[in-house]
Amino acid sequence: MTPYFGILFDMEERELLGKIKRLRQESKKLATSSDDVRKRALILVAEALESNKDYLFAENGKDLENARKNGISDSLYHRLVFSEEKLSSVVKGLHDLALLPDPIGRIREKRELDPDFVLEKAAFPLGVIGMIFEARPDALVQIAGLALRSGNGVILKGGKEAQYSNRALIEVIKKATEKSEISDGWILGIESHADVDALLKAEGDVDLLIPRGSNAFVKHVMNNTSIPVMGHADGICSVYVDKCADISLAVKVVTDSKVQYPAACNAAETILIHEDVYKEFLPLLKASLDSYGVVIHGDDKTREVIEAIPATDADYHTEYLALECAIKVVSSIDEALDHIASHGSHHTDAIITKDKDAESRFFREVDSADVFSNCSTRFADGFRFGLGAEVGISTSKLHARGPVGLDGLTTTKWLLRGNGETVREYSGKDGKSFHHKELI
Amino acid sequence: MTPYFGILFDMEERELLGKIKRLRQESKKLATSSDDVRKRALILVAEALESNKDYLFAENGKDLENARKNGISDSLYHRLVFSEEKLSSVVKGLHDLALLPDPIGRIREKRELDPDFVLEKAAFPLGVIGMIFEARPDALVQIAGLALRSGNGVILKGGKEAQYSNRALIEVIKKATEKSEISDGWILGIESHADVDALLKAEGDVDLLIPRGSNAFVKHVMNNTSIPVMGHADGICSVYVDKCADISLAVKVVTDSKVQYPAACNAAETILIHEDVYKEFLPLLKASLDSYGVVIHGDDKTREVIEAIPATDADYHTEYLALECAIKVVSSIDEALDHIASHGSHHTDAIITKDKDAESRFFREVDSADVFSNCSTRFADGFRFGLGAEVGISTSKLHARGPVGLDGLTTTKWLLRGNGETVREYSGKDGKSFHHKELI
Numbered sequence: 015m016t017p018y019f020g021i022l023f024d025m026e027e028r029e030l031l032g033k034i035k036r037l038r039q040e041s042k043k044l045a046t047s048s049d050d051v052r053k054r055a056l057i058l059v060a061e062a063l064e065s066n067k068d069y070l071f072a073e074n075g076k077d078l079e080n081a082r083k084n085g086i087s088d089s090l091y092h093r094l095v096f097s098e099e100k101l102s103s104v105v106k107g108l109h110d111l112a113l114l115p116d117p118i119g120r121i122r123e124k125r126e127l128d129p130d131f132v133l134e135k136a137a138f139p140l141g142v143i144g145m146i147f148e149a150r151p152d153a154l155v156q157i158a159g160l161a162l163r164s165g166n167g168v169i170l171k172g173g174k175e176a177q178y179s180n181r182a183l184i185e186v187i188k189k190a191t192e193k194s195e196i197s198d199g200w201i202l203g204i205e206s207h208a209d210v211d212a213l214l215k216a217e218g219d220v221d222l223l224i225p226r227g228s229n230a231f232v233k234h235v236m237n238n239t240s241i242p243v244m245g246h247a248d249g250i251c252s253v254y255v256d257k258c259a260d261i262s263l264a265v266k267v268v269t270d271s272k273v274q275y276p277a278a279c280n281a282a283e284t285i286l287i288h289e290d291v292y293k294e295f296l297p298l299l300k301a302s303l304d305s306y307g308v309v310i311h312g313d314d315k316t317r318e319v320i321e322a323i324p325a326t327d328a329d330y331h332t333e334y335l336a337l338e339c340a341i342k343v344v345s346s347i348d349e350a351l352d353h354i355a356s357h358g359s360h361h362t363d364a365i366i367t368k369d370k371d372a373e374s375r376f377f378r379e380v381d382s383a384d385v386f387s388n389c390s391t392r393f394a395d396g397f398r399f400g401l402g403a404e405v406g407i408s409t410s411k412l413h414a415r416g417p418v419g420l421d422g423l424t425t426t427k428w429l430l431r432g433n434g435e436t437v438r439e440y441s442g443k444d445g446k447s448f449h450h451k452e453l454i
Numbered sequence: 455m456t457p458y459f460g461i462l463f464d465m466e467e468r469e470l471l472g473k474i475k476r477l478r479q480e481s482k483k484l485a486t487s488s489d490d491v492r493k494r495a496l497i498l499v500a501e502a503l504e505s506n507k508d509y510l511f512a513e514n515g516k517d518l519e520n521a522r523k524n525g526i527s528d529s530l531y532h533r534l535v536f537s538e539e540k541l542s543s544v545v546k547g548l549h550d551l552a553l554l555p556d557p558i559g560r561i562r563e564k565r566e567l568d569p570d571f572v573l574e575k576a577a578f579p580l581g582v583i584g585m586i587f588e589a590r591p592d593a594l595v596q597i598a599g600l601a602l603r604s605g606n607g608v609i610l611k612g613g614k615e616a617q618y619s620n621r622a623l624i625e626v627i628k629k630a631t632e633k634s635e636i637s638d639g640w641i642l643g644i645e646s647h648a649d650v651d652a653l654l655k656a657e658g659d660v661d662l663l664i665p666r667g668s669n670a671f672v673k674h675v676m677n678n679t680s681i682p683v684m685g686h687a688d689g690i691c692s693v694y695v696d697k698c699a700d701i702s703l704a705v706k707v708v709t710d711s712k713v714q715y716p717a718a719c720n721a722a723e724t725i726l727i728h729e730d731v732y733k734e735f736l737p738l739l740k741a742s743l744d745s746y747g748v749v750i751h752g753d754d755k756t757r758e759v760i761e762a763i764p765a766t767d768a769d770y771h772t773e774y775l776a777l778e779c780a781i782k783v784v785s786s787i788d789e790a791l792d793h794i795a796s797h798g799s800h801h802t803d804a805i806i807t808k809d810k811d812a813e814s815r816f817f818r819e820v821d822s823a824d825v826f827s828n829c830s831t832r833f834a835d836g837f838r839f840g841l842g843a844e845v846g847i848s849t850s851k852l853h854a855r856g857p858v859g860l861d862g863l864t865t866t867k868w869l870l871r872g873n874g875e876t877v878r879e880y881s882g883k884d885g886k887s888f889h890h891k892e893l894i
Contacts, residue, residue, distance in 0.1 A: 046818050125840050131829070133839060140851050141821070221851055236680070242852050263874040270876035377869050378486050381581070389571070389872025398880070399573060399868065400565050400890035411580055411661055411865035412682050413852035425851035428839065429817050432829025434703040436710030440838070450840035 027212040031219075033202060034169065034212075038142050038219045040199025041167025045139040047196050049116040055162055055194040060108040062190035063155065063183075067101055073182035074151060081175055089277055096151040096179055104155040107403055111163045114402050117420040118165050124454040128446065132431055132453065137424040139165035141221040144213050145405060146235070148226060149173025154183050156403045158201060162191070163402070164423040167200045169220065171210055180205075214239035221425075224406045224418070229333070244418060246383075246409035248359035249279030250333050251391045254350040254376070256367035257290040263388060264366040265298045270390040271364065273306040277335050279407060280362050280384075280394040284330055285341045286350045289315065292343045296320045308337045315343035330357045347372055351379050358382065360409045362394040383409050383416035467652040471659075473642060474609065474652075478582050478659045480639025481607025485579040487636050489556040495602055495634040500548040502630035503595065503623075507541055513622035514591060521615055529717055536591040536619055544595040547843055551603045554842050557860040558605050564894040568886065572871055572893065577864040579605035581661040584653050585845060586675070588666060589613025594623050596843045598641060602631070603842070604863040607640045609660065611650055620645075654679035661865075664846045664858070669773070684858065686823075686849035688799035689719030690773050691831045694790040694816070696807035697730040703828060704806040705738045710830040711804065713746040717775050719847060720802050720824075720834040724770055725781045726790045729755065732783045736760045748777045755783035770797045787812055791819050798822065800849045802834040823849050823856035 044052070063070065074096040081091055123135035143166050145157050154172050161168035172180040184203040192198040204213060213220065217240050225235040229247045236243045253271050255264045271282035287295055296319040303310065311329040312322030322341065329340040330353070344350045354363050362384035365376040373387045384394040394417060396404025401419025408414050414422030440446050484492070503510065514536040521531055563575035583606050585597050594612050601608035612620040624643040632638040644653060653660065657680050665675040669687045676683045693711050695704045711722035727735055736759040743750065751769045752762030762781065769780040770793070784790045794803050802824035805816040813827045824834040834857060836844025841859025848854050854862030880886050 042819075127833075127838065127840065135856075138818075138821075240676070242850070244852075260874070266874055266876060267872075270878050274877045274881070373871070377867070378578075379482075380867075381578075382867065384868045384870070386870040387872060389870060389875040390877050392877035393567075393870060393872075393875070394868070398567065398877070398888060400567065400888065410682070412684075415866050416575075416868045426855050427817070427820075427822065428824045428834070428856040430824070430826040430829060430833060431813070432707075432827060432833075434700070434706055435829040435833070436706060437714045437830050437832035437838070438710050441714070448838060448840065 026208060027215070030204065030209055030212040031216055034142070034216045034219045037167050037169065037199060037202050040197065041142055044162070044167060044196045044200040045141065045165045047165065049118070051195045052116075052163060052165065053112040055191050055196055056108050056112040056159060058190040058194055059159070059162070059187050060105045062186050063101060063105055063108075066186045067098075070096060070101070070151075070179070070182050070186065073178040074176075076178040077149075077176050084175075086175065090149065090175070093148065093150045094176055094179075100152045104152050104159075107156055108159045111159050111402050114163065114420065117163065117424050120424075121454060122426060124452070126451040126453055127430075127448050128435070129449075130433060131435055134429045135426050136429055137421070137426055140423055140425050142167040142169065142219060143405070143423060144169045144171075144216070144220045144223045144241070146171045146210060146223070146225040146227065146231075147173065149175035151176055151179040151183055154180055155187075157405050158187055160403055160405055160420060160423060162200070164420045166423050169202045169204060169213060171204045171213070174205070177205060211238075214241065217241050222423075226406050244408045244410055244414065244422070245406050246279065246359065246361055248333050249281075249361045249407075250284065250331065250357065250359040251280055251282045251362045251364075251394075252284040252286055252354050252358055253282045253364045253366065253391060254286040254344075254347070254354070255288060255291060255295055256347060256350075256365055256369060256372050257288040258369035258372060259288070259291060259295070259366040260368055260388075261291065261295050261298065264295060265302050267364070267366055267388065267390050268299060269302045269306070271392060272303065272308060272339050273337065274390065274392050276337050278392065279333075280391050281335070282364075282391045283332065283334055283339055284353075284357065285339060286344050286353055287316075287341065288347070288350070289343050289345050292316070293319055296341075303339070306337060308339060311338070311340040313342045316341045333359075347375065351376070354380055354382075361407065362386065362391045364389065364391050383407065466648060467655070470644065470649055470652040471656055474582070474656045474659045477607050477609065477639060477642050480637065481582055484602070484607060484636045484640040485581065485605045487605065489558070491635045492556075492603060492605065493552040495631050495636055496548050496552040496599060498630040498634055499599070499602070499627050500545045502626050503541060503545055503548075506626045507538075510536060510541070510619070510622050510626065513618040514616075516618040517589075517616050526615065530589065530615070533588065533590045534616055534619075540592045544592050544599075547596060548599045551599050551842050554603065554860065557603065557864050560864075561894060562866060564892070566891040566893055567870075567888050568875070569889075570873060571875055574869045575866050576869055577861070577866055580863055580865050582607040582609065582659060583845070583863060584609045584611075584656070584660045584663045584681070586611045586650060586663070586665040586667065587613065589615035591616055591619040591623055594620055595627075597845050598627055600843055600845050600860060600863060602640070604860045606863050609642045609644060609653060611644045611653070614645070617645060651678075654681065657681050662863075666846050684848045684850055684854065684862070685846050686719065686799065686801055688773050689721075689801045689847075690724065690771065690797065690799040691720055691722045691802045691804075691834075692724040692726055692794050692798055693722045693804045693806065693831060694726040694784075694787070694794070695728060695731060695735055696787060696790075696805055696809060696812050697728040698809035698812060699728070699731060699735070699806040700808055700828075701731065701735050701738065704735060705742050707804070707806055707828065707830050708739060709742045709746070711832055712743065712748060712779050713777065714830065714832050716777050718832065719773075720831050721775070722804075722831045723772065723774055723779055724793075724797065725779060726784050726793055727756075727781065728787070728790070729783050729785050732756070733759055736781075743779070746777060748779060751778070751780040753782045756781045773799075787815065791816070794820055794822075801847065802826065802831045804829065804831050823847065
């Protein structure tokens with residue numbers, strides 16, 4: 015029977031690859047549409063979500079019922095709920111996206127090479143984005159909205175726990191844009207693991223994959239496709255409390271970084287403390303973290319001052335994603351920088367200090383997407399950064415680094431308008447020379 | 455004997471990977487150096503090249519002698535020569551690079567999230583770049599200069615035909631920067647295929663690979679490393695002569711695009727001609743191309759008007775890199791756009807037209823790194839674009855697209871300066887809200 019199933023599987027894979035090819039073709043209408051058309055489409059989607067809310071809530075109810083049956087955790091259940099509150103939040107988000115300046119056609123550089131011979135670097139849609147994300151119906155709407163605003167076709171694979179919600183949302187979004195000039199061919203939902211495997215093979219038809227999820231899953235995607243992948247595996251974020259820290263500010267910021275939403279990738283996992291201040295700081299931090307029930311792993315010096323589980327090196331490599339953290343006392347900012355370089359994941363790291371030189375050194379030397387001073391690591395987020403929202407946070411050094419909003423979903427083209435210029439004229443000793451005058 | 459050699463090979467690989475790790479460490483000094491230090495280092499390099507020119511010319515002479523013995527082609531020989539003229543050109547290039555604004559620390563976005571709570575997106579060096587390039591001593595200097603100016607460590611693998619020149623240049627460059635504050639640990643030359651294989655495995659220590667060379671070689675690199683790769687495989691560039699073209703301008707620009715330097719990736723390979731003008735245009739084009747001895751492949755309509763070898767579909771997929779081209783008559787701009795989408799390589803394409811609507815459609819719909827109107831495809835070049843020089847031309851849609859100069863060798867970090875802000879304060883119905891005021 016195996017070969018027979020093999021053939022069936024291949025047929026399904028070929029069918030999906032065919033659908034993706036058509037999506038790419040049909041997305042061209044979206045890619046070349048005007049700002050107004052894309053704005054109107056976003057409003058149509060927002061309106062359709064509101065007018066179909068009973069249907070959406072009913073379908074979400076099926077997912078919630080299954081989730082309860084399957085004994086899903088409280089935090090996953092909370093993310094799975096598509097409530098009146100979440101609906102109004104995503105609807106507001108779509109309206110906000112429509113108000114943001116058009117990312118397409120934005121001129122990033124403009125230079126006159128010679129009189130009346132002007133070069134521009136302008137932004138254009140990437141093409142087709144493949145998004146794989148957790149069971150969060152509101153995330154589906156945000157991602158679809160960002161793709162639409164930035165002119166990109168999108169293939170959506172949401173968490174299977176949200177399958178009824180995902181199907182209903184994609185159906186409503188598709189129908190809403192059917193009424194717009196871009197038609198409904200720019201969005202496709204996929205569901206199974208086999209679909210994801212097929213998506214990874216759609217090189218040439220998909221321009222970017224953004225997988226969210228476990229470290230292991232993200233690595234699986236990165237290792238099994240030749241399509242560019244943006245995202246991050248680990249989120250091991252540190253806060254370094256410098257010797258010149260304001261101690262009460264440090265307690266407040268470290269606590270927020272750890273407890274405000276511990277399941278997020280930008281929550282702090284490691285706290286590094288300068289040895290000049292650990293005796294004063296640690297009892298205050300412990301009192302604050304205790305009130306949230308945070309489990310503390312600490313090195314020997316930490317355990318001189320507060321009660322903690324002895325920390326191993328593995329703790330400093332662990333993304334707890336829970337009310338748990340690892341603390342280490344360091345002898346200098348150099349040791350803190352070395353620790354972050356060898357144990358961090360280049361995501362988000364913060365320094366607490368009043369010393370501008372320490373801050374500037376931390377900013378220069380920490381090789382992470384987001385580097386903060388005197389504020390919570392939890393600010394690493396597309397909405398908080400003013401990017402509208404985010405499709406994910408990238409720790410890649412190429413293209414978008416940090417929260418990926420509209421700009422991260424665009425590419426650029428160099429546009430050069432000439433009047434018959436040839437390179438021959440600009441060559442050799444007696445050739446014309448460029449004057450390269452910046453116009454922007 | 456095989457296992458024994460296997461062990462030897464592994465030891466060499468391990469040794470090189472160790473050297474690369476040290477290079478990464480030592481490059482940090484360069485990465486965090488000031489603008490002045492990097493400028494001074496460039497000047498030291500320029501001076502050292504001039505004061506060691508006899509040695510450099512003598513070593514280059516050994517390569518030239520071997521090349522003659524091995525019956526190298528004239529065009530490769532020409533590229534291999536490191537002459538007084540090329541020396542003064544690269545020395546001028548290094549001085550020009552020192553004059554360009556510092557790419558490091560450049561603020562690309564700046565936004566106030568709330569009063570006195572400011573977010574910046576600033577540029578920083580990528581880290582370590584691995585460059586694999588052809589046997590061109592002047593290219594080695596250019597690449598090393600761009601890496602130095604942008605604060606990046608660099609591993610250089612030049613074409614083996616230039617091995618004496620490469621060794622001598624790297625030695626002179628290293629010694630020159632030894633005298634600067636950055637010391638000499640930022641640059642490493644490698645030579646063998648085994649070295650390249652080891653380089654491809656240096657994930658985590660090398661941030662970006664830029665391979666130049668044959669299509670097959672670039673694909674080999676892309677398929678055999680998990681380090682990000684920037685570059686391009688094919689350079690199948692087209693010029694589309696629209697029905698509203700200025701015919702004599704079209705002859706001049708098409709000729710320059712084809713003949714000015716046919717071995718370059720930005721030389722035109724395919725000429726598409728609107729059927730309203732082909733009868734007038736083709737005899738004039740043929741006369742012009744004939745004077746350079748260009749071999750023409752043409753479709754049936756082309757061959758109604760001029761003598762040409764019958765073109766097959768394969769011709770339209772061919773990067774001739776020689777005085778040879780493929781011509782096709784199309785019935786509309788749509789057919790031209792479709793042809794470029796299905797046969798082009800997303801590198802550089804140009805339209806010749808007086809019609810602003812056709813130009814704007816071509817700019818919007820051609821999905822290539824460089825899209826030009828009414829000028830030669832040969833302008834796709836970092837120097838001509840005003841980027842100082844280039845390490846290569848990228849057809850990737852992510853990060854740098856088109857000629858890659860200093861900016862393409864940087865990444866960004868989001869820097870956020872706070873005063874104890876927590877996400878808790880900005881959460882919930884009664885929370886503070888962001889004002890997101892653009893400061894740039």
